[in-house]
Amino acid sequence: MTTTALPLATERTTHRSGQARAEAIVAYVLSAPAMVCLLGILILPTLATVVLSFTDWQFGAPTLRWIGLDNYTHLAADRVFWKSLGNTVLYVAAVVPLSVGLGLGVALLIEAGTSGRAFYRAAYFLPVTATLIAMATVWEIMLHPSIGLINVTIDALGFPKQNWLKNPDWALFSLACIGIWQALGLNMVLLLAGLKSIPRDLYEAAAVDGADGPWTRFVTVTLPMLGPALSFVLIISAIRSFQVFDTVAVLTEGGPNKATEVLLYTMYQEGFSFFRAGYAAAITVVFLAFVLLLTLVKARIAEKRVHYS
Amino acid sequence: MTSSANAFQSGVSVRSVSKSFGQTRVLSDISLEIGPREFLTLLGPSGCGKSTLLRIIAGLDHADEGSIALGNQTVDGLLPRERDVAMVFQSYALYPYMTVAENIGLPLLMRRTRSWQRLPLIRRLHPVARAATGTIARDVRRAAEALQIETFLDRKPGQLSGGQRQRVALARAMVRNPRVFLMDEPLSNLDAKLRVAARAEIAELHRRSGVACIYVTHDQVEAMTMSDRVAVMMGGEVLQVAPPAEIYDRPAELRVAEFVGSPKINILPGTVRSDGGIDVPGGALAIQSRLPAGTAVSVGMRPEHCDVAPGLGAGGIHGRVRHRENLGSDLFVHVETAGEHRIVARSVPEIAAAVPPDATVTLRPRPDRALLFDRAGRRL
Numbered sequence: 001m002t003t004t005a006l007p008l009a010t011e012r013t014t015h016r017s018g019q020a021r022a023e024a025i026v027a028y029v030l031s032a033p034a035m036v037c038l039l040g041i042l043i044l045p046t047l048a049t050v051v052l053s054f055t056d057w058q059f060g061a062p063t064l065r066w067i068g069l070d071n072y073t074h075l076a077a078d079r080v081f082w083k084s085l086g087n088t089v090l091y092v093a094a095v096v097p098l099s100v101g102l103g104l105g106v107a108l109l110i111e112a113g114t115s116g117r118a119f120y121r122a123a124y125f126l127p128v129t130a131t132l133i134a135m136a137t138v139w140e141i142m143l144h145p146s147i148g149l150i151n152v153t154i155d156a157l158g159f160p161k162q163n164w165l166k167n168p169d170w171a172l173f174s175l176a177c178i179g180i181w182q183a184l185g186l187n188m189v190l191l192l193a194g195l196k197s198i199p200r201d202l203y204e205a206a207a208v209d210g211a212d213g214p215w216t217r218f219v220t221v222t223l224p225m226l227g228p229a230l231s232f233v234l235i236i237s238a239i240r241s242f243q244v245f246d247t248v249a250v251l252t253e254g255g256p257n258k259a260t261e262v263l264l265y266t267m268y269q270e271g272f273s274f275f276r277a278g279y280a281a282a283i284t285v286v287f288l289a290f291v292l293l294l295t296l297v298k299a300r301i302a303e304k305r306v307h308y309s
Numbered sequence: 310m311t312s313s314a315n316a317f318q319s320g321v322s323v324r325s326v327s328k329s330f331g332q333t334r335v336l337s338d339i340s341l342e343i344g345p346r347e348f349l350t351l352l353g354p355s356g357c358g359k360s361t362l363l364r365i366i367a368g369l370d371h372a373d374e375g376s377i378a379l380g381n382q383t384v385d386g387l388l389p390r391e392r393d394v395a396m397v398f399q400s401y402a403l404y405p406y407m408t409v410a411e412n413i414g415l416p417l418l419m420r421r422t423r424s425w426q427r428l429p430l431i432r433r434l435h436p437v438a439r440a441a442t443g444t445i446a447r448d449v450r451r452a453a454e455a456l457q458i459e460t461f462l463d464r465k466p467g468q469l470s471g472g473q474r475q476r477v478a479l480a481r482a483m484v485r486n487p488r489v490f491l492m493d494e495p496l497s498n499l500d501a502k503l504r505v506a507a508r509a510e511i512a513e514l515h516r517r518s519g520v521a522c523i524y525v526t527h528d529q530v531e532a533m534t535m536s537d538r539v540a541v542m543m544g545g546e547v548l549q550v551a552p553p554a555e556i557y558d559r560p561a562e563l564r565v566a567e568f569v570g571s572p573k574i575n576i577l578p579g580t581v582r583s584d585g586g587i588d589v590p591g592g593a594l595a596i597q598s599r600l601p602a603g604t605a606v607s608v609g610m611r612p613e614h615c616d617v618a619p620g621l622g623a624g625g626i627h628g629r630v631r632h633r634e635n636l637g638s639d640l641f642v643h644v645e646t647a648g649e650h651r652i653v654a655r656s657v658p659e660i661a662a663a664v665p666p667d668a669t670v671t672l673r674p675r676p677d678r679a680l681l682f683d684r685a686g687r688r689l
Contacts, residue, residue: 202402204398205403205481208390209415210420
């Protein structure tokens with residue numbers, strides 16, 4: 001390296017290609033740690049999973065055999081897998097609209113209010129910061145059929161008690177409610193940030209233009225301006241609820257009678273209870289395909305969205 | 310929607326309006342009368358309260374005391390929509406997700422249709438909504454043609470240049486026949502060249518519309534070139550309301566004189582002599598002030614009212630040239646007089662050679678154009 005500015009400038013003009021090559025090398029060196037990490041913890045394991053899904057490897061076994069698409073044909077005929085996939089989709093279909101809708105509602109209320117903003121923000125955000133396993137245990141007590149707060153309340157109001165987690169009709173519903181409770185806070189915070197970034201001018205222009213009723217203002221200004229934030233929240237909610245696992249593992253273990261069997265839990269059982277690692281890998285590949293699909297949808301939406309400069 | 314007949318009757322009355330934000334008083338007891346077809350500019354430095362006053366007139370802010378009337382109607386407590394005003398924002402506040410046509414048409418859509426008629430399917434099928442859509446499209450086109458943006462109607466604001474966006478904002482205001490146009494520094498985001506063109510255009514559009522216009526700016530050139538009258542505001546007060554020429558020639562206060570005019574007016578401390586003339590640092594002014602001898606005054610002289618002559622002449626103010634600015638059409642000579650007072654005088658570029666830096670010169674202010682202010686800054 002040269003120490004003064006002037007020789008550096010002449011060097012640039014005379015050895016442009018050499019300079020460019022040096023710059024490229026520096027760029028690769030600087031990004032190498034990130035690249036290595038990305039390869040080591042993301043790309044290689046994913047590839048390994050895909051490869052494993054074509055084998056009959058058993059967890060811990062010294063040998064494995066290439067069996068082609070056998071795992072996948074097996075999956076296609078596996079009733080537990082289909083039940084698990086159906087449950088997962090149902091769970092996502094309940095949690096995403098409700099956690100986003102309620103998150104938006106709470107965000108709008110907090111943004112519209114003048115007092116206690118920080119308190120409400122913190123209160124709704126608390127479930128996000130808490131450990132879900134621990135919270136699941138709290139929910140388990142709340143949902144306890146005889147001493148749980150929820151049943152006691154329902155009983156006091158004169159409605160029939162339910163065995164929330166043991167009744168096949170209610171178990172998935174109960175888990176979805178916990179999922180909504182948990183996801184709402186993060187959605188609210190993200191949407192609050194989106195709401196804050198809407199210029200006040202736009203609301204004022206809308207007021208002058210005559211769009212001043214709460215509903216009209218919402219559909220004329222808030223919703224379209226919130227579009228990017230909302231689509232982001234929708235997609236990450238979908239991906240996160242697709243990954244539902246903790247509550248199932250702690251509260252229901254997929255029961256009763258597979259009523260709460262979800263994709264990741266099936267994968268976990270196949271891989272770590274039954275040690276059928278190859279088969280679990282195939283389930284993981286299906287799971288990854290869904291997540292990839294959602295990510296592509298998100299990318300498409302992000303592409304379409306209009307930037308205002 | 311308003312009938313255009315309405316527009317001809319209404320002016321704006323601002324009656325004893327005061328406003329504070331917390332402990333900060335931003336408007337104190339402002340009263341203004343704006344004529345039905347008048348173009349009034351609120352001129353002042355930033356933070357003088359001019360935008361707040363405009364927002365109070367629009368109904369976007371509320372006065373602590375006082376009242377606003379549009380035409381014969383007191384509008385305090387009415388929503389902006391009910392006040393029937395049109396506003397152009399400094400940021401233009403265009404809806405980025407709507408096309409230009411939708412932006413311009415929104416005020417009409419909101420006034421000519423009901424909320425349920427704007428639902429996607431009904432808007433296409435319901436006869437009233439469909440008819441409204443047709444008339445709105447026609448009015449939008451007319452407004453767009455007046456501002457020569459009809460070729461951009463299908464674009465989004467993000468695809469337009471600053472000048473084009475500004476026109477869309479104007480079109481959105483002018484598509485209706487409001488009682489008053491409110492403009493909050495609409496040209497401040499444009500480059501200098503566009504600003505000159507837009508100045509003339511807004512003034513022209515205002516003349517054609519025949520509706521009162523209140524225009525907020527900190528740019529004295531805009532105020533001087535566009536307005537029927539200018540209200541100079543400072544520190545939450547209106548210092549003077551008068552036509553531009555009067556603001557310039559007969560400022561009510563020293564602060565007005567100093568704010569309006571470029572280069573700034575020259576101010577020298579002076580003392581009245583027994584013969585009515587005024588002693589200033591470096592010389593004297595040969596005027597008849599009719600003030601008691603010994604009165605301390607501030608003498609204001611516009612650069613164009615000071616003649617410069619090389620050498621030490623009889624009478625006038627003597628000083629030394631410190632700096633010259635040749636603009637091609639004018640030559641500004643910066644002269645330092647006794648007591649390190651600086652005076653800028655406008656002259657013709659031809660004398661540049663005769664007044665080099667450090668040369669001694671004589672300034673002869675035109676006695677009839679000298680402005681005298683008392684200690685408190687009021688003009689005498």
